[in-house]
Amino acid sequence: xxxxxxxxxxxxxxxxxxxxxxxxxxxxxxxxxxxxxxxxxxxxxxxxxxxxxxxxxxxxxxxxxxxxxxxxxxxxxxxxxxxxxxxxxxxxxxxxxxxxxxxxxxxxxxxxxxx
Numbered sequence: 001x002x003x004x005x006x007x008x009x010x011x012x013x014x015x016x017x018x019x020x021x022x023x024x025x026x027x028x029x030x031x032x033x034x035x036x037x038x039x040x041x042x043x044x045x046x047x048x049x050x051x052x053x054x055x056x057x058x059x060x061x062x063x064x065x066x067x068x069x070x071x072x073x074x075x076x077x078x079x080x081x082x083x084x085x086x087x088x089x090x091x092x093x094x095x096x097x098x099x100x101x102x103x104x105x106x107x108x109x110x111x112x113x114x115x
Contacts, residue, residue: 010048013038014058022100026107059104066094 004012016037020029031052035042049055070090077083095102 006048009040010058013045013048014055014062017055018059018098018100018104021107022103025103063101063105066091 031042031045035045073086074083
């Protein structure tokens with residue numbers, strides 16, 4: 001079986017973290033639960049991320065990537081109305097494709113309890 005690259009493994013960890021937060025909220029998110037879902041050991045997770053907060057930062061980086069895409073898209077628009085429309089549409093499309101991210105984006109616990 002081919003070995004998974006570091007980037008792929010980190011993406012798997014972030015994907016599962018998003019699912020855990022989506023299903024049970026931030027309070028259900030633990031390294032132990034994450035390791036079960038990803039099917040790797042807890043120390044293996046710590047080889048990729050320093051702690052839970054570092055994983056949350058990985059999730060945030062995905063949102064930042066979306067913002068970068070939006071910015072590129074908006075540069076091609078001429079009017080403020082076009083830019084505003086696309087600004088909203090790109091985010092809606094992203095959340096439609098990634099509904100679990102809505103739970104993460106609006107999880108108050110992440111901002112109050114991050115380690």
